[in-house]
Amino acid sequence: MAVIEIKQVAKSFGSFTALHSVDLTIADQEFMVLLGASGCGKTTLLRIIAGLETPTTGEVWIGGRRVDHLPPRERGIAMVFQNYAVFPHLTVFENIAFGLRMKKVPQAEVDRRVKRTAELMHIEQLLKRYSGQLSGGQRQRVAVARALAMEPDVILMDEPLSNLDALLRLEMRAELKGVLAESKTTTIYVTHDQVEAMSLADRISVMNGGRIVQAANPVEVYRNPAARFVGSFIGNPPMNFLTAQPAGAGKWQVAGQVFDGPAAAAAEFAIRPEDLHPSESGLPAEVRVVEPLGPHTLVTASVAGQPFRAVLESTLTPRPGDMIHLAPVPDRIRWFDPATQSAL
Amino acid sequence: MPRMLPYLLLLPATAFLCLFFLYPFVQVAHDSVMRNAAYTLENFTRMAGHWKFSTAFWNTMLLAAVVVPIQLAMALTMASIVTKLQRGRSSILYIFAIPLGISDLAAGLIWLSVFEQSGFLNSLLVGLGVVDQPILLLGYQNTWVIFIAIVLAEVWRATAIMMVILVAGMGLIPKEYGEAADVFGASRWQKFRRVTLPMLKPSLQTALILRVILAFEVFAVVVALGGTQLPVLMSETYHWQFQMQERGVAAAFAMVILAVSVAFTILILRLLHVPKGARV
Incomplete structure (x- = not known):
C-alpha cells in the first residue's frame, strides 16, 4: 500500500525555478504519467520523489510516511532510468539481484526472485551475460526486472522507452503495462511522448513550466483540456x-x-x-x-x-x-x- | 599517400624509442650475462651471493608493500572527495598536485630537514620539552625510523599522481550508476565497494602499475634519508655501477628490477582484468 502525496513541492536551481509549488496525490497502485516537454520539471519532480534531488520547499509522503529527508534507499522505491543504468561489471543475474544483495536477502530468495522477474521480462536465457553483450531492448528489460525484483511499493520510471527504436517501443509499452498492472505497485512514469502517456496511464499529469496544468484520466485530458497548453500539447x-x-x-x-x-x-x-x-x-x-x-x-x-x-x-x-x-x-x-x- | 601517413608520423617517435630505449635496454641485458667477453651467469651469482642483496631486495619489496597500499587508500579517499566537490575542484587538485612538481631528491631533502638531528622534528620535541637534547633519528640503530621517514616522504611525494588518475577515472563513470546504486539500497560504503571500485578498474590498473613500478625504482628519497643504512635495489645498482665499477653486476640488478616490475605488471593486469562485455 503506497499512496504518494506531494505537498507544495518547489525546486529552484539558482535563479531558475524548475518547480513551482506542486501538489499531487497518487493513489495506491495507480499508474501516473508525468507528461510534458523537456524542461517542464517532470524529471525533477520524479527525482525529488526518488530522493535523488532535494526539494527547496515542500513535503513528499510515501505510504503515510514523510520521506523528503530520507535517502533514496529508505523510501521503499525502485527506479528505471532513462539510460537503463544496468551495471556493466555485473552479469544480468547480479544486476537483477543488486537491490536484494544490498538488503542481504538470503540466496534462495534471491534465486527465486531473479528467476521469477527474469521470466516475467523474458530474459531468463540472458542471466549469465554482461550488459555489454545485450541490445538496448534487452538492457531495458534488465532494468525493469531489477526494479520488479525489489517488489517495491513504488516504481519510478524516467523515460524508460525513449532510447528504444519505434517498433521495440511499441512492443515494450504493451508489455510494461501488463507487467506493472500485475505487480500491483504504484507507478510514476515520466515521458514526453503523449501516445505513451495515453496508452499507459490511469491518470496523466500534464506539466508545463514547472507546474502541473492538469491531472486527470487520459480521455478527460484529451477531451476536456483544462488549459490551452494541454490542448495544444496533446493530440496529433x-x-x-x-x-x-x-x-x-x-x-x-x-x-x-x-x-x-x-x-x-x-x-x-x-x-x-x-x-x-x-x-x-x-x-x-x-x-x-x-x-x-x-x-x-x-x-x-x-x-x-x-x-x-x-x-x-x-x-x-x-x-x-x-x-x-x-x-x-x-x-x-x-x-x-x-x-x-x-x-x- | 594518406594510408602511409599515420606510420610516417609515428616514425620519428618510434626511431627515438628504438635508439634511446630499446638499444640501451638490449645493451644492459647483454651486459648482465657478459663477463670477460664470455657469456655467463656469474654476474647474477655475484649479485645474489653478496650479503646486501637479499636485504636490498626485501627492503624494496617491503617499501613497495607498505607505500603503495597507503597511497592507494589515500588516493581513493582523496579522489572520492574531490569528485564530489561542486566548486573549487581544480584549485584543490592543483594543491594536491604540488609535490608532483618536486624532484624525488628534493623531496628526500625536505624530509631530511624534518628528521635530521638539527631538524624540525627535533626542535619541536626539544621545544615541547619531550626530550632534553636532539636525538639521532636517522641512525643505524633504528633503521625503522629511516623506513618510516622514507614511507612518509614517498606517500607525501607520489600519492597525487595516483589521485589524479583516479579522479579522471571517476569522472568517466556515468552519474546514473551511482544513482541506481542509491535507489537500489546501497549504503555509501556498498556503493563505493560494489559500484565505484569495479567500474574504476581500468584507472586502478594504470595507477597501480605506474606506482608499483616507481616504487621498485625508489632511490633518491632512500639515499637522502638513509644513505647506505637502508639498501634498496636501485641504490645497490648505483653502488655496483659507480663505486665497485662492476658494470655487469649493476646490469644484473637492473634485470632483477625489470623482472620484478614485469611480474607485478602482469599480476595487476590479471587481478584487475575486466572481462570483455563487462566494460563501460
Missing part, C-alpha cells in the same frame, strides 16, 4: 484554436459563424481536428496542404487567416487552394480564456 495533430468575437447573450462569432459559448468577457474557440466534418454551414477553410495518410486524410488549411487542421475521411480529397466548409461537432467545441489560458 493538436487542437485548433480560433479567435472569437462576442456576439451577445453567450453567443460567439468565429470566422463568420455563430456558436453558443460561455458567458465571459473574452474567449477562444477550440476544436480537435477529428471533430470536424465537411458541411455547407461550417467554417470556411482555404486548403493549403493535403496529406493522405491511409485511414484518413490530414488537411492543413487556413480559417480567417489562422492555421487550422482537419482529419477527414480518406475518401475526401480536396486540393490545395480549394475552399471547403468544416463544421465542428457541437459538443466537442471547447472554449478558453485568452488571458488566463484556462478552460471556460
Whole structure:
C-alpha cells in the first residue's frame, strides 16, 4: 500500500525555478504519467520523489510516511532510468539481484526472485551475460526486472522507452503495462511522448513550466483540456484554436459563424481536428496542404487567416487552394480564456 | 599517400624509442650475462651471493608493500572527495598536485630537514620539552625510523599522481550508476565497494602499475634519508655501477628490477582484468 502525496513541492536551481509549488496525490497502485516537454520539471519532480534531488520547499509522503529527508534507499522505491543504468561489471543475474544483495536477502530468495522477474521480462536465457553483450531492448528489460525484483511499493520510471527504436517501443509499452498492472505497485512514469502517456496511464499529469496544468484520466485530458497548453500539447495533430468575437447573450462569432459559448468577457474557440466534418454551414477553410495518410486524410488549411487542421475521411480529397466548409461537432467545441489560458 | 601517413608520423617517435630505449635496454641485458667477453651467469651469482642483496631486495619489496597500499587508500579517499566537490575542484587538485612538481631528491631533502638531528622534528620535541637534547633519528640503530621517514616522504611525494588518475577515472563513470546504486539500497560504503571500485578498474590498473613500478625504482628519497643504512635495489645498482665499477653486476640488478616490475605488471593486469562485455 503506497499512496504518494506531494505537498507544495518547489525546486529552484539558482535563479531558475524548475518547480513551482506542486501538489499531487497518487493513489495506491495507480499508474501516473508525468507528461510534458523537456524542461517542464517532470524529471525533477520524479527525482525529488526518488530522493535523488532535494526539494527547496515542500513535503513528499510515501505510504503515510514523510520521506523528503530520507535517502533514496529508505523510501521503499525502485527506479528505471532513462539510460537503463544496468551495471556493466555485473552479469544480468547480479544486476537483477543488486537491490536484494544490498538488503542481504538470503540466496534462495534471491534465486527465486531473479528467476521469477527474469521470466516475467523474458530474459531468463540472458542471466549469465554482461550488459555489454545485450541490445538496448534487452538492457531495458534488465532494468525493469531489477526494479520488479525489489517488489517495491513504488516504481519510478524516467523515460524508460525513449532510447528504444519505434517498433521495440511499441512492443515494450504493451508489455510494461501488463507487467506493472500485475505487480500491483504504484507507478510514476515520466515521458514526453503523449501516445505513451495515453496508452499507459490511469491518470496523466500534464506539466508545463514547472507546474502541473492538469491531472486527470487520459480521455478527460484529451477531451476536456483544462488549459490551452494541454490542448495544444496533446493530440496529433493538436487542437485548433480560433479567435472569437462576442456576439451577445453567450453567443460567439468565429470566422463568420455563430456558436453558443460561455458567458465571459473574452474567449477562444477550440476544436480537435477529428471533430470536424465537411458541411455547407461550417467554417470556411482555404486548403493549403493535403496529406493522405491511409485511414484518413490530414488537411492543413487556413480559417480567417489562422492555421487550422482537419482529419477527414480518406475518401475526401480536396486540393490545395480549394475552399471547403468544416463544421465542428457541437459538443466537442471547447472554449478558453485568452488571458488566463484556462478552460471556460 | 594518406594510408602511409599515420606510420610516417609515428616514425620519428618510434626511431627515438628504438635508439634511446630499446638499444640501451638490449645493451644492459647483454651486459648482465657478459663477463670477460664470455657469456655467463656469474654476474647474477655475484649479485645474489653478496650479503646486501637479499636485504636490498626485501627492503624494496617491503617499501613497495607498505607505500603503495597507503597511497592507494589515500588516493581513493582523496579522489572520492574531490569528485564530489561542486566548486573549487581544480584549485584543490592543483594543491594536491604540488609535490608532483618536486624532484624525488628534493623531496628526500625536505624530509631530511624534518628528521635530521638539527631538524624540525627535533626542535619541536626539544621545544615541547619531550626530550632534553636532539636525538639521532636517522641512525643505524633504528633503521625503522629511516623506513618510516622514507614511507612518509614517498606517500607525501607520489600519492597525487595516483589521485589524479583516479579522479579522471571517476569522472568517466556515468552519474546514473551511482544513482541506481542509491535507489537500489546501497549504503555509501556498498556503493563505493560494489559500484565505484569495479567500474574504476581500468584507472586502478594504470595507477597501480605506474606506482608499483616507481616504487621498485625508489632511490633518491632512500639515499637522502638513509644513505647506505637502508639498501634498496636501485641504490645497490648505483653502488655496483659507480663505486665497485662492476658494470655487469649493476646490469644484473637492473634485470632483477625489470623482472620484478614485469611480474607485478602482469599480476595487476590479471587481478584487475575486466572481462570483455563487462566494460563501460
